[in-house]
Amino acid sequence: MHLLQPDIERLASLSEVESNPEAREVFLKFRDELTQGRIRAAEKKDGQWTVNPWVKQGILLGFRLGELQEMGSGACLSFVDKDTFPARHFSVADRIRIVPGGSSIREGAYVAPSVICMPPIFINVGAYVDEGTMVDSHALVGSCAQVGKRVHLSAAAQIGGVLEPINAAPVIVEDDVLVGGNCGVYEGTLVKARAVLGAGTILTRSTPLYDLVRGEIYRATDKRPLEVPENAVVVPGSRAVKKGQAADWNLSLYTPVIVKYRDEKTDRGIELEDWLR
Ligand SMILES: CC(C)(COP(=O)(O)OP(=O)(O)OC[C@H]1O[C@@H](n2cnc3c(N)ncnc32)[C@H](O)[C@@H]1OP(=O)(O)O)[C@@H](O)C(=O)NCCC(=O)NCCS
Numbered sequence: 001m002h003l004l005q006p007d008i009e010r011l012a013s014l015s016e017v018e019s020n021p022e023a024r025e026v027f028l029k030f031r032d033e034l035t036q037g038r039i040r041a042a043e044k045k046d047g048q049w050t051v052n053p054w055v056k057q058g059i060l061l062g063f064r065l066g067e068l069q070e071m072g073s074g075a076c077l078s079f080v081d082k083d084t085f086p087a088r089h090f091s092v093a094d095r096i097r098i099v100p101g102g103s104s105i106r107e108g109a110y111v112a113p114s115v116i117c118m119p120p121i122f123i124n125v126g127a128y129v130d131e132g133t134m135v136d137s138h139a140l141v142g143s144c145a146q147v148g149k150r151v152h153l154s155a156a157a158q159i160g161g162v163l164e165p166i167n168a169a170p171v172i173v174e175d176d177v178l179v180g181g182n183c184g185v186y187e188g189t190l191v192k193a194r195a196v197l198g199a200g201t202i203l204t205r206s207t208p209l210y211d212l213v214r215g216e217i218y219r220a221t222d223k224r225p226l227e228v229p230e231n232a233v234v235v236p237g238s239r240a241v242k243k244g245q246a247a248d249w250n251l252s253l254y255t256p257v258i259v260k261y262r263d264e265k266t267d268r269g270i271e272l273e274d275w276l277r
Contacts, residue, residue: 002038004030004039004058008061009054011027011061012054012057012058012061017065023065030062031107031125034055034109034110034126035088035108035109035110037110039052039055040052040110041146049169049190051168051170055126055144056126056162059108059125059143059163062082062084062108062125065084066081066084067083068080069082069083069086085108086106087104087106087107088106088107088109088111096112096114096115096116097115100119101120102119103118103122104120105117105121106124106125107125108125108126109125109126109128109141111129112132112149113131114132115130115134115135116133116276116277117135118134118135118136118137118155120137121135121136121137121138121140121141122140122141124141124142124143124144124145124163126145126162126163127141127144127145127161128145128147129147130151130175132150133147133148133149133153134151134153134272134277136152136154137156139153139155140158141159142162142170143161143170144161145159145162145170145172146170147159147173148175148176148177149176151173151175151177152272154179154182154183154199156181157180157183157185158183159185160184168188169225171186171188171189172191174192174193174195175194177194177195177196178270179191180198180199181199182200183197184201184204185197185202186202186205187204187205187220187225187226189225189226189228190225190226192227194231194262195230195231195233196234197234198235198236200236201235202256203234204226205225207226207254207255208255209256210255210256210257210258211258212258213258213261214258229258229261231261232258232261234256234259236254236255236256236257237255237256237257238255239253
């Protein structure tokens with residue numbers, strides 16, 4: 001158990017905490033640990049992901065404690081937000097490339113050395129982005145989302161957060177995954193290593209995932225989120241609705257489909273240019 005966990009849990013349970021100086025002190029230590037990647041909203045232990053609910057409690061404590069503050073350089077753009085969650089500042093020593101153009105990474109988000117951020121992006125508090133990952137333009141890494149090593153979050157990929165709506169598990173994208181352009185991964189979905197989400201794929205707790213290769217349908221349950229198997233290549237599809245008025249109207253519903261498992265052709269198609277890194 002992390003040293004700060006009992007304090008966070010105690011403070012989070014108090015009805016009146018806003019004027020408690022100890023609460024702010026504990027929260028700032030907690031936020032720093034998150035920023036350094038020493039605390040995570042979810043961790044993989046013995047091959048299984050475990051959620052740390054107290055981390056979300058700590059983040060919500062920061063929202064309760066925060067006072068509105070004016071932020072920004074003042075020269076051109078100005079911002080107003082809770083003073084407990086300012087934007088992070090980076091230096092060359094961080095070894096993270098943040099291409100100019102309007103990105104924002106909040107304090108309490110961990111971004112590993114060698115990550116590349118193309119503008120504009122937003123990485124929210126509690127997010128964890130591991131080494132070698134590329135976060136392309138207009139991508140969102142939502143609160144507490146866990147993104148592995150060498151992941152490619154393509155342009156406009158949206159990795160949902162866990163703070164709203166209230167949801168126990170953060171979205172997890174494991175190592176070497178490609179999330180194609182305009183994808184949306186929400187509500188605790190787990191995308192396992194080396195999976196490929198074709199452009200425009202949307203995954204939520206309510207989206208059944210049809211595996212054409214193995215002849216199975218994967219769904220989230222009360223206890224487990226939707227899981228995309230390792231190496232799966234998922235593309236957006238549709239399925240006919242055969243009941244009621246929908247049948248008369250020839251309606252179909254959006255359905256993500258596993259069309260294959262990753263092979264050399266897929267690898268060639270999504271190969272990245274080393275020189276850009
Ligand atoms: C998924 C993807 C990687 C293709 O993978 P692949 O292994 O080369 O797939 P294949 O070409 O072998 O296609 C396998 C089957 O899926 C279908 N398919 C492939 N991509 C598809 C897509 N995006 N939507 C619908 N069907 C698709 C193919 O037609 C094929 O079916 P068929 O055999 O009946 O014709 C590619 O479609 C994709 O979405 N790439 C990401 C692009 C992107 O977002 N880039 C962002 C850079 S910023």
